[in-house]
Amino acid sequence: MLMAAACQFAMAQDVVLVVSRKCSVSSLTQEQVADIFLGKTSTFPNGASVIPIDQQEGTGEREAFYHHFIGKTEAQVRTYWSKIVFTGKGYPPIEVVPPERVKRVIRDNPNYIGYIKRRDVDASVKVVVVLHP
Amino acid sequence: MPPAFALKRKAALTLAILLACGPARAQEAAQAQEVPPVPPIFSINGFGTVGVAHSSERRADFVATDLQRKGAGYSNDWSPYVDSRVGMQLNARFTPDLTGVAQVVSEQRYDGSFAPQVEWANVKYNITPDFSMRAGRIVLPSFLLSDARKVGYSSPWVRTPAEVYNLVPITNSDGIDFSYRQQFGNARNTIQASVGQGSAKAPPDNDITGKRGWGVFDTLEYGNTTFHVSYFRTRLTIEGTQDLEAMARLYGGSAGAALADKYGATDKPFEFYGVGASYETSRWFLMGEYGLINPHSAYGKRVGGYISSGYRIGQVTPYVTYAFADVKSNTSDPGMPLPPAWYPTYSTIAAMNARLNSVLSSAPVQQTYSTGLRWDAYKNVAVKFQFDHSRLGDNSYGMLNNRQSGYVRGGSYNLISATIDFQF
DSSP states (O other): OHHHHHHHTOOGGGEEEEEETTOOOOEEEHHHHHHHHTTSOSBOTTSOBOEEEEOOTTOHHHHHHIIIIIOOOHHHHHHHHHHHHTTTSOOOOEEOOSHHHHHHHHHHOTTEEEEEEGGGOOTTEEEEEEEOO | OOHHHHHHHHHHHHHHHHHHHHHHHHHTSSSOOOOOOOOOSEEEEEEEEEEEEEESOOSSEEOSSTTOSOOEETTBSEESTTTOEEEEEEEEEEETTEEEEEEEEEEOOTTSOOOOEEEEEEEEEEEETTEEEEEEEEEOOOSTTSTTTTOGGGSSSSSOOHHHHTSOOOOEEEEEEEEEEEEETTEEEEEEEEEEEEEEEETTTEEEEEEEEEEEEEEEEETTEEEEEEEEEEEEEETTSHHHHHHHHHHSHHHHHHHHHHHOOSSEEEEEEEEEEEEEOSSEEEEEEEEEEEOSSTTOOEEEEEEEEEEOBTTEEEEEEEEEEEEOSOSOOOOSOOOOTTSTTHHHHHHHHHHHHHHHTTSOOEEEEEEEEEEEEETTEEEEEEEEEEEEOTTOOTTOBSOOTTOOSSSEEEEEEEEEEEEO
16 A cells, blocks of 8 residues: 555656667657657657557556656646547557556567656666756 | 658568567567557547536527527526537547548537537548648638537636637538648647538528638647637528528619628628637646638628636636627618608518618627636546626627517626536
């Protein structure tokens, strides 16, 4: 229980953006991250295609990620996708569970990008530096 | 990058990934490749609103759009028919670049029924990542929130401000559109061009038909700010005054023909100009829109605008909105010269002049002050309350319809609304 409660309060510095080690991208601006996760672009700045993956709604990682990297609450993100989905303009990122699978998907697929807890980072993935304006 | 090259590049990339995956799996039998989840080809989403509205004006009905037959006030003290609706959407992802969408909406119509209508049904093809084409029944993106206008959950208010959103009765177009996205530094511009035709049905049973329509719509996003500009034109026929046109030509000689040409609503150029802007952060929003229509008919050159702002406190977002509608063309006309009172056509011509003037004065003139709040009560459920105070122009009944005997134009009324918006 305590562990679960602690997860809910994962702070910004505890969630990091990760890509495959095979991916050449090592840094993104906060705006580029938002564009990728809000479906406004389908490519990395270098032109390679990018597919964002989400953790499950209600997880501390997801809440912290959207709050600190995108600047939106989960309710605002749902409202945003409501506008996009109900016009056929796009789809929210696919959800991958559990977090260990997020790491494996990213490890093996250089076009994917996701977020995990900093303490879960290991040699299989690469942390992307997010440049704040 | 030329489109053809981009396509080839994409195909080459896919091939490379496929080739890379094959041997990798064989070599690393111990460490299985993690295959990313593939989104389903077909998915279904739905949305809806359950709401009630109460108006202080008892001799007429408040309606959310001109296309509804009955509303709050005269027909129902607390009307569930103004805002309630349900929509179902089928999404198809045939390939990442070929997608389709079909949306069916049930809401109150011109005849008071809730017969479901196909709101849109189209396929979209991404010619390049930034250039796409759609064909079928497509939303007409006249306004900032046109796309999701019927999805209450996606907007901060109980309903989109009628002063602006009711300017254009037709919300979708059967045809094709192209969308081109460009990046200028931190700004992203999307220009859309569409051609097609559309229609709507207004009470009691009048067809509104737009033919040979085309429009250009531009959206510029810069950080938290979005600008929207639109121009749309169609050949519009509004059923309901065609007998008047015919009679004016028959009885009115050259004066009658001139009136029929000026005020007739058969195959007339209808033009719409719109501008809008919004600024939204995780804490608050500020947005406004202004629109002008010129239907080149008795329905009058109309303008409408609104400005709205809200501030989020936890799960609750209170907001205020000011909206206005006005008419920029004449709201009365002497009509056809009357013959002497003993003449057989006297009463016919007098009645025709009266009908012409009733259409001319139907353009709404009103100001509305609104305040309300949105409460994100549960995941995918928003509860909203709104209070509106509308002041009508001296000779206007604003957007009230189903007016009963004893109704007096002008004055003001209050409206209370409560809705629950959901999506799934």
